[in-house]
Amino acid sequence: MSEDKVVSTLNKLVHDARAPLNRISMNAELIKLVLENDMPKDKAVAALDKIISNCQQCSESLQNITDFNNR
Template sequence: MTSEKQTEPLNKLVHDARAPLNRISMNAELIKLVLENDMPKQKALEALDKIIANCQDCSNSLQKISDSQ
């Protein structure tokens, strides 16, 4: 059984990976609103750039989790 001290670093890494996923979801919702409400295309493009950056952040966080094992 793992001790609390051992799981704390893992919990932080998981939290760090979850944060960009939340930002990805939020920006996907923004794109949906832009498309549904005929808002400026630039808003959707900016949200897509944020999604791409957050996917890369999430990938980096997951790599850290993998490396910690």
């Protein structure tokens, strides 16, 4: 594989790992707002479910980076 292709693939894999981290951050901020403003708990629970899902997605993305690196 050419160096340009390796760099391009690695950049895509890192981008794919970064996306769920951004969603985790946004949902954590939502939970903070819910707790600070006495909003319904179901909004916090839904945000926590999204955080858990995105943590799993991030883990998969990081595994893809590891797999790519170990070729």
